Amino acid sequence: MAVIKRNRTKMPEQNAAVRARNFDEVSLGFDSEQAKCEAERCLNCKNAPCKTGCPVGVNIPEFLQELRNGDVAAAGKIIKSTNSLPSVCGRVCPQENQCEKMCVRAKMEGAVAIGSCERFVGDYMLKNGAQAEKVKSCGKKVAVIGSGPAGLTCAAELANHGVEVTVFEAFHKAGGVLVYGIPEFRLPKELVQAEIDALKEKGVKIELNTVAGKSVTVEELRKEYDAVFIGSGAGLPMFMKIAGENLNGVLSANEYLTRVNLMKAYKKESPTPVQSGKNVAVIGAGNVAMDAARTALRLGAETVTIVYRRGREEMPARAEEIHHALEEGIKLELLTNPIEMIGDENGRVKSLRCVRMQLGEPDASGRRSPTPIAGSEFMLDADMVIVALGTSPNPMIKDSCPEIGTSKRGTLVVDEDMMTNLDGVYAGGDAVTGAATVILAMGAGRKASCAILGKLGVL
Amino acid sequence: MNKILAKRKLAPNVTEYVVDAPRVAKHANAGQFIILRVDEDGERVPFTICDFDREKGTVTILVQEIGYSTIKLNSLGVGDCIHDFVGPLGKPTDLSEFKNIVLVGGGIGTAVIYPQAKNLKREGKPADVIVGARNKELIMYEKEFRESARELFLTTDDGSYVRKGFVTDVLKELIPIKKYDCVFAVGPMPMMRAVSELTREMKIPTVISMNSIMVDGTGMCGCCRLTVGGETKYACIHGPEFDGHLVDWAEAINRSRVFKEQEKEHLCFLKVDSSR
Numbered sequence: 001m002a003v004i005k006r007n008r009t010k011m012p013e014q015n016a017a018v019r020a021r022n023f024d025e026v027s028l029g030f031d032s033e034q035a036k037c038e039a040e041r042c043l044n045c046k047n048a049p050c051k052t053g054c055p056v057g058v059n060i061p062e063f064l065q066e067l068r069n070g071d072v073a074a075a076g077k078i079i080k081s082t083n084s085l086p087s088v089c090g091r092v093c094p095q096e097n098q099c100e101k102m103c104v105r106a107k108m109e110g111a112v113a114i115g116s117c118e119r120f121v122g123d124y125m126l127k128n129g130a131q132a133e134k135v136k137s138c139g140k141k142v143a144v145i146g147s148g149p150a151g152l153t154c155a156a157e158l159a160n161h162g163v164e165v166t167v168f169e170a171f172h173k174a175g176g177v178l179v180y181g182i183p184e185f186r187l188p189k190e191l192v193q194a195e196i197d198a199l200k201e202k203g204v205k206i207e208l209n210t211v212a213g214k215s216v217t218v219e220e221l222r223k224e225y226d227a228v229f230i231g232s233g234a235g236l237p238m239f240m241k242i243a244g245e246n247l248n249g250v251l252s253a254n255e256y257l258t259r260v261n262l263m264k265a266y267k268k269e270s271p272t273p274v275q276s277g278k279n280v281a282v283i284g285a286g287n288v289a290m291d292a293a294r295t296a297l298r299l300g301a302e303t304v305t306i307v308y309r310r311g312r313e314e315m316p317a318r319a320e321e322i323h324h325a326l327e328e329g330i331k332l333e334l335l336t337n338p339i340e341m342i343g344d345e346n347g348r349v350k351s352l353r354c355v356r357m358q359l360g361e362p363d364a365s366g367r368r369s370p371t372p373i374a375g376s377e378f379m380l381d382a383d384m385v386i387v388a389l390g391t392s393p394n395p396m397i398k399d400s401c402p403e404i405g406t407s408k409r410g411t412l413v414v415d416e417d418m419m420t421n422l423d424g425v426y427a428g429g430d431a432v433t434g435a436a437t438v439i440l441a442m443g444a445g446r447k448a449s450c451a452i453l454g455k456l457g458v459l
Numbered sequence: 460m461n462k463i464l465a466k467r468k469l470a471p472n473v474t475e476y477v478v479d480a481p482r483v484a485k486h487a488n489a490g491q492f493i494i495l496r497v498d499e500d501g502e503r504v505p506f507t508i509c510d511f512d513r514e515k516g517t518v519t520i521l522v523q524e525i526g527y528s529t530i531k532l533n534s535l536g537v538g539d540c541i542h543d544f545v546g547p548l549g550k551p552t553d554l555s556e557f558k559n560i561v562l563v564g565g566g567i568g569t570a571v572i573y574p575q576a577k578n579l580k581r582e583g584k585p586a587d588v589i590v591g592a593r594n595k596e597l598i599m600y601e602k603e604f605r606e607s608a609r610e611l612f613l614t615t616d617d618g619s620y621v622r623k624g625f626v627t628d629v630l631k632e633l634i635p636i637k638k639y640d641c642v643f644a645v646g647p648m649p650m651m652r653a654v655s656e657l658t659r660e661m662k663i664p665t666v667i668s669m670n671s672i673m674v675d676g677t678g679m680c681g682c683c684r685l686t687v688g689g690e691t692k693y694a695c696i697h698g699p700e701f702d703g704h705l706v707d708w709a710e711a712i713n714r715s716r717v718f719k720e721q722e723k724e725h726l727c728f729l730k731v732d733s734s735r
Binding site for chain 2: 210216236245252259263347
């Protein structure tokens with residue numbers, strides 16, 4: 001096939017100035033013409049490098065081929081065979097570091113917009129109610145702890161093979177980080193709900209308000225079920241351990257986003273309150289930091305500043321999120337580290353004492369480690385500070401099940417089959433890796449489901 | 460959905476609810492708490508487990524009608540359902556190393572010391588109990604404490620019942636005579652602080668139970684954090700009980716006020732009359 005030079009199709013978006021003040025989705029999605037046109041850019045490489053870049057191994061050239069032919073349902077079937085949440089992944093995967101990074105066109109006039117195509121197909125599947133076939137029961141029962149990306153994926157794969165699955169969720173709503181963490185403007189909750197409804201149609205039971213390790217123990221689940229999968233998520237938000245951090249107005253991104261997303265505090269009539277600020281500082285530069293910063297803007301902040309100790313290149317967030325945030329007017333204070341939070345007479349934060357940083361030699365992780373520049377201290381006004389520095393593992397499962405193996409950090413330890421040291425107890429996602437991405441958690445859930453099916457003699 | 464099986468008024472603005480919650484009851488222990496949402500759009504509010512019955516699968520909570528959700532909860536009657544009811548959360552109380560304990564309850568803190576009194580009696584080391592309230596009407600569980608306490612001491616701020624004075628006044632008098640090896644104090648933060656300051660001087664180990672603002676109650680949000688012995692702890696998973704001598708009370712009290720202004724506006728906006 002001749003290589004036709006054609007630029008990447010741009011996804012339509014809400015105007016930056018308008019969207020910075022509403023919670024509607026930022027990216028509007030391809031229409032069928034755009035999706036087809038973009039799919040035509042795929043070179044259908046024999047070795048499919050894009051596929052190797054995907055943590056769940058979606059057969060990308062094949063689905064793009066179907067999309068190009070106009071058979072969206074067939075494309076959906078191909079994606080769904082390895083990825084149970086295409087609508088979600090199309091929106092939140094860091095494609096530029098995965099499939100699209102490997103795309104041969106990436107080095108030419110831009111990678112095929114695989115994520116955008118996946119999103120189009122996923123949305124089509126949800127809208128056109130591709131009926132989930134209920135598979136005949138294989139007589140096995142599996143308990144899944146947590147209804148985030150890892151748990152949902154594991155549950156879907158198991159249900160596809162006739163396993164009776166019960167998912168235990170601590171919150172009053174299923175979806176994990178997809179509902180409490182990622183904001184509406186990036187991932188509409190209606191979509192997540194549709195995915196969960198589809199899962200229920202497959203026969204998966206979801207027990208809400210059930211905290212593993214508290215309302216039900218791993219031991220009890222082991223007795224009642226043939227296997228257990230733990231996808232309990234990342235855990236406790238980390239703070240900086242600097243003076244003034246417990247002042248009012250200082251909160252974790254988890255708290256801020258949970259109040260706004262899960263508890264709908266952005267609506268005036270919501271009984272759940274949320275703190276607000278005129279000048280908001282967000283510490284950290286990952287996806288969660290971008291989500292928090294952009295949410296603060298939408299809740300009426302006059303200025304929102306990302307404070308990050310490394311440089312622009314090192315910011316860990318998805319390229320698109322940084323791009324969107326900057327377009328919306330989020331400011332960056334790079335190579336800057338807060339060293340103290342200062343409060344007013346009412347015990348509320350009013351400013352951050354910061355120091356400028358410089359990047360030194362690469363550390364063990366290969367990243368250049370920042371060091372403070374002497375005498376560079378300055379004050380940054382902030383009447384609300386959101387800390388988005390990642391998480392440390394939640395000790396709840398370990399506390400109630402001391403025999404389960406954990407790392408020094410406290411994350412669950414698994415073997416190559418995703419099984420913990422307890423026979424028949426599997427784990428995956430952030431509970432194992434520490435805070436990572438939706439797609440990596442899904443990959444882990446999928447891998448564990450295969451191992452569980454093997455162990456139970458279903459596969 | 461958890462059904463309200465019984466409901467009774469214990470004092471003006473304080474209601475006891477017995478709720479059908481078998482899974483919570485099965486794992487509950489004294490000192491732990493639950494989080495509930497009254498209805499589909501409700502906020503998540505924590506309440507201490509006041510009593511539980513594993514066989515009947517019930518959990519008892521004591522609710523003071525002070526804000527939007529607690530007032531709304533009060534509009535539900537026996538047979539109605541609480542939309543969400545999750546727990547038991549937090550760590551159970553551990554007073555195993557102590558033998559001569561005094562339980563001190565102020566106001567709604569009575570909900571927390573009641574299961575302790577029952578527990579200690581069952582363990583064969585009944586505790587003395589001091590209950591304080593603003594006035595006679597607000598004294599709760601007197602009959603129940605008479606059954607489970609070694610000795611019960613009541614006090615009211617206005618002297619309308621038994622004696623006039625704060626729980627700290629009673630405690631101060633009792634300590635030299637009773638030589639307690641542990642004080643377990645629960646109530647409004649200023650009261651817990653006052654007790655902790657008193658016992659710090661006397662070097663008596665003091666356990667308090669935090670009633671922090673929470674969202675998830677499982678360690679995920681950090682809203683309930685406080686400083687204990689110079690370290691940040693989460694009331695929901697490291698507590699709710701802490702060494703009262705190590706708590707940074709000024710900070711904890713400040714944090715408890717974070718939504719004060721908003722709550723006022725909110726009640727107004729939601730047209731809830733908090734004065735009833």
